[in-house]
Amino acid sequence: MAPVTYRQALRDTLRAEMLRDENVFLMGEEIGLFEGSYKITEGLLKEFGPKRVRDTPIAEEGFVGAAIGAAMLGLRPVVEIMTINFSLLALDQIVNHAAKIYGMFGGQASVPMVIRTPGGGGQQLGATHSQNVELFYSFIPGLKVVAPSTPAEASAMLKAAIRDDDPVLFLENLALYNTKGELPAPVEEIEPAEIGRAAVTRPGTDITIIGYSRMARVAAEVAETLAAEGVSAEVVDLRSLRPLDRATVVESVRKTGCAVVAEDDWLTYGIGAEIAATIQEGAFDWLDAPVRRVAMAEVPLPYAKSLESAALPSADSLLTAVRDTLRATGRPVLEPAR
Amino acid sequence: MAETTRSATKAAPARTTRRARGTKASGPTAGAAENGAARAVDGAAPGGPAESAETLVAYYRQMLLIRRFEERAARAYTEAKIGGYCHLNLGEEATVVGLMAALRPTDYLFTNYREHGYALAKGISAERVMAELYGRSTGVSKGWGGSMHLFDAEARLLGGYGIVGGQVPLAAGAALAVSYKGGDEVVMCHMGDGTTAIGAFHESLNIAGLWDLPVVFVVINNGLGMGTTVEHSAAEPELYRRGAAYRMESVRVDGTDVVAVRDAARAAVERARAESKPYLLETVSPRLKGHSVVDPARYRSKEEKEALKAADPLARMALELEEAGILSHDDRDRLDAEVTAAIDAAAAFADESPAPEVSTLFDYTYATPVPGELRRLPADPVFSS
Numbered sequence: 197m198a199p200v201t202y203r204q205a206l207r208d209t210l211r212a213e214m215l216r217d218e219n220v221f222l223m224g225e226e227i228g229l230f231e232g233s234y235k236i237t238e239g240l241l242k243e244f245g246p247k248r249v250r251d252t253p254i255a256e257e258g259f260v261g262a263a264i265g266a267a268m269l270g271l272r273p274v275v276e277i278m279t280i281n282f283s284l285l286a287l288d289q290i291v292n293h294a295a296k297i298y299g300m301f302g303g304q305a306s307v308p309m310v311i312r313t314p315g316g317g318g319q320q321l322g323a324t325h326s327q328n329v330e331l332f333y334s335f336i337p338g339l340k341v342v343a344p345s346t347p348a349e350a351s352a353m354l355k356a357a358i359r360d361d362d363p364v365l366f367l368e369n370l371a372l373y374n375t376k377g378e379l380p381a382p383v384e385e386i387e388p389a390e391i392g393r394a395a396v397t398r399p400g401t402d403i404t405i406i407g408y409s410r411m412a413r414v415a416a417e418v419a420e421t422l423a424a425e426g427v428s429a430e431v432v433d434l435r436s437l438r439p440l441d442r443a444t445v446v447e448s449v450r451k452t453g454c455a456v457v458a459e460d461d462w463l464t465y466g467i468g469a470e471i472a473a474t475i476q477e478g479a480f481d482w483l484d485a486p487v488r489r490v491a492m493a494e495v496p497l498p499y500a501k502s503l504e505s506a507a508l509p510s511a512d513s514l515l516t517a518v519r520d521t522l523r524a525t526g527r528p529v530l531e532p533a534r
Numbered sequence: 535m536a537e538t539t540r541s542a543t544k545a546a547p548a549r550t551t552r553r554a555r556g557t558k559a560s561g562p563t564a565g566a567a568e569n570g571a572a573r574a575v576d577g578a579a580p581g582g583p584a585e586s587a588e589t590l591v592a593y594y595r596q597m598l599l600i601r602r603f604e605e606r607a608a609r610a611y612t613e614a615k616i617g618g619y620c621h622l623n624l625g626e627e628a629t630v631v632g633l634m635a636a637l638r639p640t641d642y643l644f645t646n647y648r649e650h651g652y653a654l655a656k657g658i659s660a661e662r663v664m665a666e667l668y669g670r671s672t673g674v675s676k677g678w679g680g681s682m683h684l685f686d687a688e689a690r691l692l693g694g695y696g697i698v699g700g701q702v703p704l705a706a707g708a709a710l711a712v713s714y715k716g717g718d719e720v721v722m723c724h725m726g727d728g729t730t731a732i733g734a735f736h737e738s739l740n741i742a743g744l745w746d747l748p749v750v751f752v753v754i755n756n757g758l759g760m761g762t763t764v765e766h767s768a769a770e771p772e773l774y775r776r777g778a779a780y781r782m783e784s785v786r787v788d789g790t791d792v793v794a795v796r797d798a799a800r801a802a803v804e805r806a807r808a809e810s811k812p813y814l815l816e817t818v819s820p821r822l823k824g825h826s827v828v829d830p831a832r833y834r835s836k837e838e839k840e841a842l843k844a845a846d847p848l849a850r851m852a853l854e855l856e857e858a859g860i861l862s863h864d865d866r867d868r869l870d871a872e873v874t875a876a877i878d879a880a881a882a883f884a885d886e887s888p889a890p891e892v893s894t895l896f897d898y899t900y901a902t903p904v905p906g907e908l909r910r911l912p913a914d915p916v917f918s919s
Contacts, residue, residue: 253740253744255737255741257733258703259703259741260703261700261703261704261707261734261738262706264703264704265704265706266707266708266711267707268711269711271715288734293697293700297693298898298899299899300679300683301679301683301693302673302676302677302678302898303898304675304687306901308901360902361901361902362900362902391904392904392906393905439907440906440908441906442906446917474916477916
């Protein structure tokens with residue numbers, strides 16, 4: 197099949213799920229008439245009408261809360277929050293309500309809703325529009341947080357998220373929307389993914405590189421570069437941040453003996469910190485070098501391209517960290533041919 | 535702050551007929567007729583047929599049940615049978631019973647953390663409510679919620695919520711679901727006066743107005759958000775007037791008059807049902823005690839506390855029923871003994887009920903199970919082998 201963009205995979209999957217289940221409907225700012233700030237909902241208002249593609253006022257707390265209430269009565273709302281930065285306005289509804297309703301009332305009502313939202317820097321959008329705050333949600337029991345990195349994964353994961361009975365934060369990334377990949381089947385036939393499973397997207401023996409969303413893609417690129425140099429890197433795409441598939445991570449590191457975590461958020465208390473802690477607890481005796489983290493510089497992301505590029509993790513910074521880590525193992529490893 | 539309590543208590547006008555109070559009021563209630571968006575509630579006009587003695591006694595009995603339940607909860611709290619926060623409906627009994635009388639069993643209710651009475655009046659047994667307060671597995675929320683988080687899917691009580699204003703968007707969303715499915719249920723959503731300052735309140739009213747949702751928002755104005763008066767926190771202290779900003783019909787009613795509350799609520803609910811339009815109702819009633827069981831309310835003057843006694847809706851209704859020859863002093867005592875026995879039985883049931891088993895700790899994190907979910911107690915390692 198011809199490759200499709202991440203954007204197209206999302207759009208076609210939303211459409212397929214809406215055709216499959218009439219309880220699935222979309223809510224968000226500018227998703228109808230405007231067809232989505234990033235055009236993920238292109239054509240859907242025309243096809244499904246305003247009942248199922250509902251433009252909302254600029255009121256994240258209000259419409260996220262409304263989606264939760266609708267989900268409690270059995271609908272399956274898919275909410276688009278224009279960027280993850282704006283989800284902070286709905287933090288109370290997401291953390292204190294969506295995540296709590298099932299447990300707090302003894303399992304009497306679930307909240308089968310999805311919040312789709314893109315994060316990511318690199319677009320010169322400045323400090324308040326370039327964050328990755330998925331960590332806030334990954335911290336909360338009761339929420340599920342997924343972050344697929346390819347069009348095929350995005351489709352399978354979105355299906356799983358929509359059919360799941362719990363609130364799922366579906367993390368997208370601005371830099372991924374135009375990336376392309378093959379789908380394994382026509383979109384309506386794609387099997388839903390299993391939420392909570394990481395994937396070894398490239399097997400290897402020398403080092404484990406762990407990433408998610410955009411950084412899983414960067415990790416794949418870096419592994420390719422390393423292969424050309426004779427280094428066999430294993431890439432683990434976390435895919436799901438909560439629940440976290442610790443077993444897959446640990447199994448890989450027990451095989452390779454060292455690891456680098458690549459994350460698109462800040463290092464301090466970040467996702468990588470959790471992964472590193474997991475590795476030391478589950479693979480301490482197998483480690484030949486300290487776990488290294490590649491993450492954003494600890495600054496509000498600046499506008500100027502020179503500063504923004506310097507602050508964001510990239511293939512180059514990941515490659516550097518991988519080489520440092522391999523060197524730290526003390527193994528007789530090849531320096532890259534230059 | 536003294537001002538508010540007085541206004542709350544003085545809100546009850548000189549009464550000609552019971553049903554007139556919601557709209558034919560002097561003082562704060564009179565505002566309803568002046569506001570363009572807020573008009574008198576249909577059907578609440580004076581001169582309607584008198585309420586049957588049977589109905590009035592049934593309302594009185596429910597109010598009494600709530601009073602005795604709350605008193606018992608306060609006692610159990612001081613005996614350390616109940617933990618956490620515990621907010622009581624003391625002084626709100628007429629509002630509680632009036633509002634719940636306006637709902638059909640199929641209508642949904644979202645409320646806040648001061649909700650024991652609403653759970654009882656929505657038809658949940660005192661046993662199950664008390665057991666929840668005691669943190670027992672027989673409680674309405676299986677011991678997971680406590681006083682602030684009562685929930686019963688069958689009674690369609692879709693939660694007491696502890697975060698001020700959290701329930702307001704949820705209620706709008708539930709009404710959206712009703713409207714999406716083409717149902718004829720109405721969603722009622724309660725909140726305190728302090729909630730009207732919260733962003734979620736305004737966002738939800740806007741959304742409900744914009745989308746024609748069948749939801750009745752009820753501001754239960756007891757004059758105080760914890761210790762802060764309405765006048766001290768609201769630039770427009772006639773709270774029902776906020777409806778005008780969303781072209782929403784709204785009215786204020788004397789919350790110490792059970793029939794006036796019922797009539798105003800019924801008009802709102804039936805309009806929401808028939809026309810799928812939201813409504814804003816404000817009830818004004820006193821909070822007889824502190825914000826919660828542990829609050830001695832030192833911010834209230836002695837005079838103010840004295841005045842509260844005169845505003846007690848239960849005492850007033852007892853007197854009215856006696857004067858009308860409907861319920862004698864002896865009848866009342868008999869009713870009280872009956873209700874007190876029921877509450878004693880509820881407390882005994884709660885006390886004898888088992889605490890939830892620790893083995894159930896991980897049962898309610900996710901509705902759809904997930905692989906590899908971390909199910910560890912604080913001292914357990916992440917990897918056991």
